[in-house]
Amino acid sequence: MKARYAHIDIARGMGILLVVFGHNWIVSDTKNDLFNVIYSFHMPFFFFLSGLFFRHTDSLAKLSFNKFDSLLKPYFVTLILFGLAVVLAKPLNFTEYAARVLHSTGGSLRTLYGDENGMTSYWSPLWFLTHLFLLTIVAWLGISAFEKLQLGIRPRLAFMASFFMLGAVAMNQDWIRGLSFPGDQYEFKGMPFSLDLLPVTLGFFLLGYWLREKVFNFSLSIPLLLGAVTIFAICHYAFNATMDLNKRLYDDVVITTLEAVCGIYITLAVAHLLGQGKAVVAKVFSYIGEASLLILIFHAFIQNKSYYLLETKLGISGMPAGLISFTLACALPIALYYIVERVRLFALFFLPIKNYWPLRKPQPRMPHAISSGANSSDGRS
Template sequence: MEKRRIEWVDCAKGIAIILVIIGHTVNNGKYGSNLRGMIFSFHMPLFFILSCMTFKCSENVEQYKEKTIRAFKHLVTPAICVFGLEIIIECSRNINLLFDLNYWKQEAYCLLFASGVEVEFNGFKVRGIGIPWFFFALFIGRIIFDYLHLNFEEKQLGILSAIICTIGIFFGNTQWLPFSLDIALAIMPFFYCGYKLKKVDVKHWALKKLFIWSIVWISTLYITFPDYNNWTYLELAMRRYNLFPICYLTAVAGTMMVIEFSVLMCNKLNKIVKPIMYVGKNSLYLLCIHAMEYNWYKIWYIENHQFYSAIKRTIVDLLIFIVFMCVRNIINKKVRKDVSL
C-alpha cells in the first residue's frame, strides 16, 4: 500500500524548490542581494527538516541497513548520474579531454569532495560539483541521524546533534571533508527539528503561528544580514555559518513560516496549489534538472535583467520538468504493462 502523502509537506517543498531556482539567479544590487539572502537563509534547511519529518527512523539494525541501501539508490545514484552526464557532455564538446589525465584527476577529486563550490586541498584547487552536493549531504546526514536514533535515547538526540553540528562547523571553517561530510555533520540540528516536528500539530492556529514565525525570521535575519553588500546569512554550500546559532534559528523560523503558509494554502486554496504540490512531490527530479541547466543557459539568461532571468529560468526548468515527468510516466506504464503480461 502506498504511503499517504502529506499535502502541506509537498506544497512547502514545491515552494522551496522554486525559491532555489530564483535564489540561484538573483544576486546583484540591493534588491537582488536582499532577495537572495532571504531565500538562502532557509531554503536548504527546509528540505533537511522536512526530509527527517517524513522519514521513519529504523527500529533495528536490519532496518537500518535496508534504509541506507534504499537512500543510497534514491539520493546518491541520481547525483552520480548528473555528475556523469556533465562529463559526457563536456567530453562530447572537447574530445581531447578523454585523453587528458589531469582532467580525470580533477573530476575524481571533484566527485570525492562532492562540494557545491571550489575546494582547496593540499594546494590543489578542486572544482565544485554544484547542486549534487545536496544529495550527498542529505544521504550522509540522514543515515548519521538514523544511527543516533537507533543507538541513543531520545532525550540524548538534541545534545548529540548540537555536538556533532559543532564538529561539522569546525571542519567547515578549517578543512572541508570528502562527500560534503562536514556539512552533513553541521545539519544535524535540522534533522533533529524535523524529528521533533512529527509530534507538532502545525495545522492548529496556522495563521497565528505564521505571523509569529515571520516576525522571528525577519528579526533574526536582520541581525545576521544587516548589509546587502555582505552575504552574511547562512549558506551551507559555502560553509558560511555567520553568527551561529542565530543563523540556524533564522533557518528554522523561515522553514516554519513556509510550513504554516503551506498549511493555509492547502486548506483554503487546495485545488490552486495542486501543481505546486506535484512539483514538491517530485522536487528531487526538478533539482537534478536545475543542476544540468547550464546546457541551456542561453535560453533563459537575459543580460542585466536578473529578475526577468529568474522568471524565465523558472519557467524553462518547469517546462523541461513536465516533459521529463511525462516521459517517465509513459515508461513506467509500459514497464508495468509488460510485467503484468
C-alpha cells in the same frame, strides 16, 4: 500515517522553487537582502523535511540500499551521462573529473567542467544528494545509539545542541583539504560528501524526525505564525545574518539558527494556508514538489545556459533574462519528470527502483523531500 499530507507536498514545492530562485541571477549574482532571506532557511528546510520521513525501523542494510537507489543512483547516472556528453565535444581529464565527482561537494562540482564562457556551476546543487545519503546513515546510527543507551529527550537535545553549535562554529574555519587521487593532487573545499556539514544538517534532520507527528498533523497557530514572522524579520533587519552551507558560511550560531527555525515554520504555515484554498493551487505546488528531484538536478544547467544565451544571442539581460531563465529552469525539469515517470526505462535510472520495476504497478505516492523522486518515503534533496 495518512496516505497524503497535502501541506507537506505544497511546502516541498515551495522549497524547491526557492532553491531554483536562489541560484538565479536575480538573487545569486546580486547577493542582496533577498539572497540572505532565502539562504537563511531554504536548505535547512529540506533537511527538516527529510527527517520527517526517515524510517529508523528499517535495517541499516535496507536503508543503505534504498538511499543508494534514490539518492546516489540519479547522482552518478547524471554525471556519468554528462561526462560522456563532454567527451563527444572535447577532451576530458577523466582523473580529475572522477575525483571531483567522488569528492562531491559544491566546490568540487562547481568546477567539474567549464566551457569557454566560464560557466562552471551546472552541477553544484548535486552535493545535496550525496550528503543526504551520508546524513541518513549517520542519523540511523545516532538514533540507534540513543536508544541503546536509553537516553531521554533532554540528554538527546543537549547532546545535539552541543554538536550543532560546534559544527556551526567549525563551518567558518578553513576546510580546504588536498585530495590525492591516482598520483594527482587536487584541493577541494570541504570534506568528501560534505562530511564537515553533518553537525549542522543532522540537527535540522533530527528536528524533523522528532517533530514529525506534530508536522504531519499540522495545526496552524496564528500567534505562533505572527511571532515567527516578527522574529524572522527582526533578525534579518537587525543582524542581516544568513547561511550558505555550500560555501561553508554560517554567520551566527544563535541568530542564523533562529532564522532557519522561524523560516521552516513560516513555510509550513503558508503551505497549510495554500492547502485550504483553491484545489488547483495545491495541485500545482504538489506536482512541482513531486518533480523536485529532477528540478534539483537540472535547474542550474538550464538556468545558467538559458541566461547566457538570452544575454549573448538575444541581447536580453538583467531582470527579464533572470525571470525567463527561472521559468525554464522549473518548467523543463517538470516536463522531463512527466516523461520519466511514464517511461519505466528512464524511471529505472532516476527514480526509486522499488516503485518502477517492470511488471510492477507504481506504488501509492507519499510526500517526500528533495532527494528521492516521485515515490520515496524519505527526504530528498
